[in-house]
Amino acid sequence: MAKTIDLSVDLGFIQLKNPIIPASGTFGYGEEFQAFFPLDILGAFVLKGIYKNPRKGNPPPRIHETAAGLLNSIGLAGPGAEELKKIIKRTASITNTPIIVNVCGESDEEYLEVAKIFDVMEEVSILELNISCPNVKAGGKCPAQDRDHTFRLVKQIKENTQKPLMVKLSPNTHDVPAVALAAQEAGADCISLVNTFLGVAVDLKKRAPVFKNVFAGLSGPAIKPLALKLVWEVAKTVSIPVIGMGGITSGKDVLEFVLVGASAVQTGTINMAEPCASVRIIKELEETMEALSITNLSEIKGRLKL
Amino acid sequence: MAKTIDLSVDLGFIQLKNPIIPASGTFGYGEEFQAFFPLDILGAFVLKGIYKNPRKGNPPPRIHETAAGLLNSIGLAGPGAEELKKIIKRTASITNTPIIVNVCGESDEEYLEVAKIFDVMEEVSILELNISCPNVKAGGKCPAQDRDHTFRLVKQIKENTQKPLMVKLSPNTHDVPAVALAAQEAGADCISLVNTFLGVAVDLKKRAPVFKNVFAGLSGPAIKPLALKLVWEVAKTVSIPVIGMGGITSGKDVLEFVLVGASAVQTGTINMAEPCASVRIIKELEETMEALSITNLSEIKGRLKL
Amino acid sequence: MKDETCIVIENRHISKKYYMLKIKAPYLAENAKPGNFVMLKASSGLDPLLKRPFGVFNTNYPFTWVYYEVVGKGTAAIANLRADDPVQVLGPLGNRFPAFTGKNILLVAGGRGIAPIHYAICDYAPANNVFLIYGARSAGDLNLVEELKGLGLKKMFLYTDDGSAYQKGFVTTDIRRIIADHHIEVTVSCGPDAMFESLAHEIGGIGTENWVSLEALMGCGFGICYSCAVKTTADEYKKVCSDGPVFKMEEIAWQKQ
């Protein structure tokens, strides 16, 4: 590959060696992937979403494959914040790649508590606020569905933490750009989107929903056109960096998200289907950039010709 | 096939011999399919959307395939209402299957005008109001995006027409069940959904959107889980019959939509990929019903076990 | 036209990304006319979702041949087909090349555009004086030359853009001279849009009767979806699948013209 191609990305508050960031919930705690490739090759990676206390997660089935897509209702199973701290120390000892913690909460208080715990860990580079968690006090609604709730929550977190804050938006709301703007106004350092789309699957034999919670989140290639639309709309609206995701499986997909305005991308479901996907996607990205005479992503970021 | 299986569907205002209704824009004007199978086998069929005057449609490209999905931006090309009347007379002469006209308009006035034209044709059984058409006076917004606009429009049409009115909802709005309810309150006889989801595709070589209008509508199997969710929510909300669609390609898919509450279904993109799809789907539906000991769809309609 | 599952007899790699597919499709073989096309899909899966259009290269009851280039996921899936595999076939579709007798006809093919042109040669050669201009990017894209030699062409002019085989040049390079030298009355061409644009520029107004066979993105192939629009000089859209794919050259609004 020609030396002239520079994959690095400058988000302002951090410099990444490339724009490939495995997404929360699809990359475990990072260390599991060390068996497949050195974590050092990544731009950064996001850990599975974490609440304060250990969580069992939902009863099975937790996934259901649809046409070119995946519905999941894992229920954010996880070991809790204290245990995650240990895991992060272990992971950080094997790589210098920036680690992003996906902060969850059933209430604004819990979000804040979790954020504070990881804010003081030097091994953590960025906090990603997963505002798609059902909020017990708001009747199961998640902050991402409401502009004002998002503003309040982000502001509170920013006032009490030091680390760069990435706010991860849900597509399941009326006006995604408005929520993005609220996050920016409240001090978010960057935006990531999309989380999964709400969908339903039916088990014909049981005449019941496949999932106990009825709804589950749709991810994977099926959603790519919908995700590209939302990333484009948000990138046009905010001035902070946008991290795009939704159905990315190839180097070309990465460039499409960059063209609509993403500074970097997250790769989700493909990491489950193909653990070495990151290696392939970085290689394809470099090759495709060379073929299209793009030497640096900033040349094309948001430069969709209308 | 056992005689005991009864595919017929009673919508209250009309009885259909089975629940399979090819959807607007994916079945031409019906007559083109007579080369593949007798139109008589269908429950009903919907003609391509029609405005008052002939329309050229959008510049190419008009379609773009995505993972298990199709983006389209045809631009509702068509011959105009007068020409369609002739086509309908021709089509009605070859089949007794109920013909549904998909009524479009750039303004409320045009919707009404078009509706009135077909309201007086005895060859037409149902008017389907396509409230997803961009409205010139509303700054390009479509009635389906707004509950009040939907109510006003549906009421006006109902007050001035005699035929059963099916109102076709868009998924690209905040609160789809609320729009459905507005349509019901305004007098709609039944609801159909979903129309296509807005998405974007990028042409990497041109560094431009694939479509001149940037946005296009996503259909096909990719959207099925999202469509099932919306049909379920709407069927729970309204008391009039609901016609479900979105990514149906098999007899099993049909039963899934019926379980979440659809009285009948429309089949879209699959008719383009496989012109004989209706024949296959009706056969599969019958076989699957037999295998699952369902003798009549009303036994399972909306009976999802929660 | 029929929508059928047919059987692959052979799927032969020709060169680079070019393949020749032979299918057993009796109805198609019996009814396909030169200029007609078929829609093919490798499996009944959902990705790719739609069938893809291909010109009929040749027929010999009960067989039909399709010459194709792998460009994306639909053609890649077709390239994976092997003998005895099922393949979804819709056809024959579209209009045909007009019939001629006793004419001096120049056929022009660019790259994979040789597919329908091959069938046209088979049709025209017995009762007309048929000439062929055939060009492609480079040597590996200019295939089937030996097969073409056996079809009774009066003369064949071969070009590659990069000069890696035969003459260096484009199908348009010597076309005016060839038309003049051989008293050409009719041209029939198939190739990429850029070729048509140059062709229209070169021979649009010189008195020959010019026919073209177009490509377009197709959703259905039989006229119901309006995907395959092409702008005409009357500033309307026509459907390549059912109004075409064969049009009079002057009917089409070429962008470069």
Place this chain on the structure above:
Amino acid sequence: MKDETCIVIENRHISKKYYMLKIKAPYLAENAKPGNFVMLKASSGLDPLLKRPFGVFNTNYPFTWVYYEVVGKGTAAIANLRADDPVQVLGPLGNRFPAFTGKNILLVAGGRGIAPIHYAICDYAPANNVFLIYGARSAGDLNLVEELKGLGLKKMFLYTDDGSAYQKGFVTTDIRRIIADHHIEVTVSCGPDAMFESLAHEIGGIGTENWVSLEALMGCGFGICYSCAVKTTADEYKKVCSDGPVFKMEEIAWQKQ
């Protein structure tokens, strides 16, 4: 564990919807232990999207065998593979059956559950007294009996639910008697959930050391997605892919129990 593209050597139809896949996968063949599984995907396409889990039936460097039943789109795509086709292989995955020497071991297989049990027999037979109970719905589901005969089993008990071959009955029908008669110390089983539920009921508390190899819907196969949860008697969830697929029977919260 490795994520590799391997080559299909043979994909043999056995009966009904059952197939035997032989792949050339040196790393896997060298490292797979009895009880381990692999994730397979027929192509690099996007539908189906995820790999599917299969027990290792046998290995013989550089080859690995997988015995599978077509139940949905992933296995249907695998059934379409032919010799020389590429196949995506992730493995070996999961824990292994425990090692034993000098024990009286009863292996229990239901339907396609014979796959990992076959590999266990190969492992245990040389140094233990191994008995097998193998049951399936009907004759065409009870395959590979001839192969099993050559593995050095002390005795084999075969059942079909409908009595269409061998004994009519379930794997549980005579199990208590068999355990008593042959002084069984260890059982190792693999089959559908309903079989495990009955098994747990029959032999849960009778003093044998009981191991099970579970199936679950799997997203990744290597512990990162939490898809493959199974409820334990401690009212926790364990991951079938990385905590299992082999568990002590009493660790699992069987629904019928």
